[in-house]
Amino acid sequence: EAEMDKIKGREYKLPKRYEHYFKLTYHKDKFYGYEEREDVIERELQLCGYFAIVTSEKMTAPEALNLYKSRDVSEKLFGSDKTFLGNRSFRVASSQAAEAKIFIQFIALIIRARIYTLLRKRKAEMPGKPNYLSVPSALKELEKIELIRQPNGNYKLDHAVTATQKVILGAFGLDEEWIKAQARQIGKDIQNAAMPEEQKDDDEDAENEEY
Template sequence: MRRRHEKRNFHIYYSDGKAYSEKQEIKQRIHRLEKYLDSCVGKECVPFGPEIRKYFHLNYKKDGKTLKLAEENTSAVEKELSLAGYFAIVSSDNMTAREAIELYKSRDVSEKLFRSDKSYLGNKSMRVHSDEALSSKVFIQFIALILRSRIYIALKEKSEKMLKKPNYLTVPAALKELKKIVMIRQLDGVYRLDHAVTATQKIILDAFGLNEGNVRYQAKEIENILQKK
């Protein structure tokens, strides 16, 4: 049960991209309302909703029912536009604004993954035949999402430290690049790395605190295990 006086932390953010899209949406909405009101001029219209009354000054004829003129409430519209791009995150945990936004983004990615990528969950059905199997499958998927979230944050932090934003520091691109690190069986029967770690792969590995030496060490360990079989 949540305590009544639990502390809340408010983090306020601003995004240029979000501001632009929201301003466009507001302007389009005002334009649609204006066209609708133009079609109502000289007619007896049903009572207008709060949105129209908020953004327009409505003038009626003497009967009080026939719309005579609709004028844009510029102060209300400008106030709405001035708020575009701002958003807040409320947290009960004590964290910095950066930590809060990164956590929000990682959770947002996971939620979108559940909603949009049905194939990740096995299309529309879970394709299991028992409650135990269902529980196990959902558990594994949640573990996968947690790992994906950690990978996303690590790559994001690495990208922010670089002067240029490379396109390979996204989760799908990074995993695709790291999959190229493979071992093959050589002519002498020993498994070794197929090729040296590339510059791109080194940057990706660095995001996780790893380097080429870690890769070669793991490759050597795998080689020793395979030789014993």
């Protein structure tokens, strides 16, 4: 209903799935309004089930549900470890290497879970359901932010941060200025790493003299 209220009076053809729950009205190719199919909605509500959560501590229903879901997500996350972290087989030569790999995967799971939580929160705040706010899509989009080497040896962003990338960065509390600052710092680090040791010593001496 919220989505349909936004497009009233506009030329717009709603997908067929809306017609299952609503009677849609159009006038000269413009969306005019809608009416609930109460019999359909009531029939589906009758098929809905109920569940109860018993807690040992006093808390509200939303608090209990959030706690349950967080633990359920943790179990599913470790269950899906084999899927997106390649944990079906360890492919290591020693128990020490296996322990190191498991530890790294555990840290990776924590990071991935945090990314997923922030993206899901951002997605809930936005109208519609943008498909680029899933973990794989968001990471793939952010990988497009690259540095290129200029003829003078300096490094700069290959292109400006796109609107989609700004939305994803916003979910993490970051913005375009943060990206630019990081790009400048990384560029300086790359230049310093490629600089001959003699020149580094000269630059350090010049900085000390200025200080």
